[in-house]
Amino acid sequence: LPFCGYHMGDYFAHWLKIGATSDAAKLPKIFFVNWFRKDERGKFVWPGFGDNSRVLKWIVERLESRADAVDTPIGRLPVKGGLDTSGLDLTDDQLALLLTVDTDVWAEEASLIPAHYAAFGDRLPRELTLQYEALVARLHAADASRVAAE
Numbered sequence: 001l002p003f004c005g006y007h008m009g010d011y012f013a014h015w016l017k018i019g020a021t022s023d024a025a026k027l028p029k030i031f032f033v034n035w036f037r038k039d040e041r042g043k044f045v046w047p048g049f050g051d052n053s054r055v056l057k058w059i060v061e062r063l064e065s066r067a068d069a070v071d072t073p074i075g076r077l078p079v080k081g082g083l084d085t086s087g088l089d090l091t092d093d094q095l096a097l098l099l100t101v102d103t104d105v106w107a108e109e110a111s112l113i114p115a116h117y118a119a120f121g122d123r124l125p126r127e128l129t130l131q132y133e134a135l136v137a138r139l140h141a142a143d144a145s146r147v148a149a150e
Contacts (some may be wrong), residue, residue: 012128013125014127037097047088058083060077068082073101073106073138103142110111114132
């Protein structure tokens with residue numbers, strides 16, 4: 001926020017307009033990576049910085065339609081076997097942790113969004129609120145499916 005030269009609500013609206021009026025094929029793809037997942041002992045699961053290129057490789061393969069993904073409430077994740085883990089010391093359980101979405105953690109994080117959005121007042125584009133509501137709905141649906149399966 002300190003580096004934005006104008007109201008962030010207007011900034012968001014600007015980029016939403018760019019997205020809506022541009023050729024979707026020419027827009028950049030956005031990927032979110034969480035390198036900091038921890039196991040039950042509180043230890044980081046991903047081996048470290050030097051292996052981040054493995055995820056970047058998957059991203060490039062996705063962009064080139066050569067890698068598969070599974071839909072989750074927060075977007076698409078690599079399928080099991082989709083990441084090049086050759087030579088890594090990851091167990092099946094560790095890999096499963098990396099390739100799953102903890103809906104409880106995400107719901108907790110999502111609950112912080114409305115207070116953040118409130119700072120932008122009536123200049124916050126409605127599209128962001130709709131995306132937030134859709135995220136919460138997907139998280140609740142996934143959680144309900146998980147509970148039903150148990």
